[in-house]
Amino acid sequence: MLTAAMPYVMLWLFMTTTGGLTSGSVDFPTKEACEAARKEFGGMLVNLAESTDRPPGLMFANPPEIRCIQRTTGKP
Structure with a gap:
């Protein structure tokens, strides 16, 4: 069974x-769920x-990119 795509996607x-x-x-x-x-x-x-x-020496390079976008427009 196919389901409709959800309207928001979080990318990182x-x-x-x-x-x-x-x-x-x-x-x-929803946008609210994605932002949360x-x-x-x-x-x-x-x-x-x-x-x-954390493992020795492991650090995240700044900035980590985490975005919520609307699938139909590609905009936040």
């Missing part, structure tokens, strides 16, 4: 100072960067 891209790169996306039904997830994800990155449990 960030690098580590050790040369790692990651990107991805998650679909959301964006804030939580950003907070998680801050917590991980400040954690004493």
